Amino acid sequence: MGTMSVNVATLRSATSVAAARESAREFLEDLAQPTIAAEAADTVILVVSELVTNALRHGSSLCALDLTAHPGSIEVAVHDGSPQAPRMRTPHLNGGTGGFGWPMVNRLARATAVTRRTTGGKTVSALLTW
Template identity: 45%
Template sequence: MKQDPSMRAVGWAKSLPLGCGVKTARDWTRGHLATLGWDRTAPDAADSVVLTVSELVTNAHVHAHSDAQLILTWDEECLHVTVHDSSPRIPERRAPDDAALGGRGMLLVGALADEVRTHACPRGKDVTACFRPRPPDEPT
């Protein structure tokens, strides 16, 4: 996964309007993970990233009632997956009711990512999950 040593980071950004399906975000993310080679070298991490994107974009659309801006940044150590929405409300990890259909998204993101941060912004918030890929034979 090492690239040109002069390259410090590479990134991509996509706007996802409220009416846009989350599948668009997943497909777009998978394409960029393939350019990094993660589909071959870190398939489990790639799946975790795609599931996290799905959860965070869904949160922006459903809970924040907002368009989502999805940003992927690879710094050769960590893939930062950031979703920005216009709601100032910080997401909470909560213990879901066993009968509830939702409420597990941030628990799931926290379990999948190596690190999760939330940052309040003047016009909403950013939720960033970081992923450090491991070779397929290295334990998590």
């Protein structure tokens, strides 16, 4: 099992989220045996994408991604400079965007947590079993 930290670019763009997804794929591919199943890997990458997108959209223009492998689970943690915790919103069903990500992360994860950082900001984490 291993740990990896990835700093996501300071840009508020899809390229930052794409870089986070690619880093997560590489992390999962590099895990020691047993390897993670394709469906579980897709779930981890989806959660990475959602948490990084939320951090860049609602947190601040800079965030960091930490992935930690534990026996039977992967922890996804995203740190950003905003003290405001994610909140459940009513999804926009008629052409709008947003409101789906945080509920989806909570449904996919075994556990989620929001922790205030002593240096400012917060860490949003999700524990995913595989």
